[in-house]
Amino acid sequence: MARLGVESIRRQQLIDATLKVIEEHGFQGATIGKIAGASELSVGIVSHYFGGKQGLLEAAMRYLLSSLQQDVTTLMAKRPNAPRERLMAIVDANFSGAQTNAQSAKTWLAFWTQAMHSPDLMRLQRVNERRLLSNLMFHLRRLMPIEQARATAQTIAALIDGFWLRAAMSEGRIEPNQAVALCKTYIDQAIHANNGAK
Amino acid sequence: MARLGVESIRRQQLIDATLKVIEEHGFQGATIGKIAGASELSVGIVSHYFGGKQGLLEAAMRYLLSSLQQDVTTLMAKRPNAPRERLMAIVDANFSGAQTNAQSAKTWLAFWTQAMHSPDLMRLQRVNERRLLSNLMFHLRRLMPIEQARATAQTIAALIDGFWLRAAMSEGRIEPNQAVALCKTYIDQAIHANNGAK
DNA sequence: TTCAATAAATTGAATATTCATTCAAGAAAG
């Protein structure tokens, strides 16, 4: 028997290499050859562990999504349990840590594009989106009537996506702090505008 | 000599076919063969008029960008020359007419992804983005102090992009009316929040 | 008007390239 855990090590090696190559060459330029090179493994190993290129790409996206989800729950746990604070934590998490640089924004955009033509990736994307929305709704419900909460949740979600997209297009010159600040300003405006209507 | 204007007719034929094929098969699936088929021309004609596939794709994106720009100026011209009205017109234009359906949102997303790896397309994208921002700023400046105007302009731009992105991901179930309504609600909130500080 | 002569436009089979996948052989671990 080979060393225990080789499989999970190799899988992660390949996923890391995949993300790196997509960052560098885009989704189109991410060939098995380049990925194998970046991982210092051979091309054959991909089908051995992931069945093929598509399987590797889906695993890589799953990894990105779960990283984001982990950032969210970690950051949320550290904040006071007040609705406004929790909302701010959600925003912070979505622009935090490993997530925030133009490179990883490009990777996200690439996956989004890909997701439109892969039911599996699309499903993953939807699950995450619904989680974000229901998360936002949960806290907004405590601050405003349900209709306004719904609208505000949609708007916050769109804002987050929009800033991400702009980050991807801005060639390294992303200012996560600015995006976070603008999102927070919006949230306070929305709370203020709908306050008292509760 | 051949009939005058054949060149521009053929170019448009190919661009239309390109957009149609991308809508239908995605960016990856948009092969020269399919595009030629959809345009009822031969594959050879592409390199004759555009030098190659890349040239055709760039021309198609140029066409989309200029269509959007035209929608904006057309709609703006019809509205009263009041700052708030003009802002609303900008939002309307960005979700109007030929622009608004999940298919064309997918096409946009595909081009954005592509633009990240093509300096030429990136430059085009930037020009358009700067035009949108300065357009927004021009009117916001009349409603609030410059710092708030800057922040609001960034937020509106991000909102527009964000709703587009969500439209692209939402598999045909896009509600442009809802996106427009939410953008407008935000604008009014922002005006209200920063009013009097003028 | 008709008819070559010429130029422009168009075709699509042939070619070249790129790349995912396969798998027989070999290396490494236990």
Place this chain on the structure above:
DNA sequence: CTTTCTTGAATGAATATTCAATTTATTGAA
């Protein structure tokens, strides 16, 4: 010495590009 892991050359499929041949349009002389 058996099992697992890994390699990478060979294969085949997909597709962009090329270009010689063909078609179509234009011109102007008869």
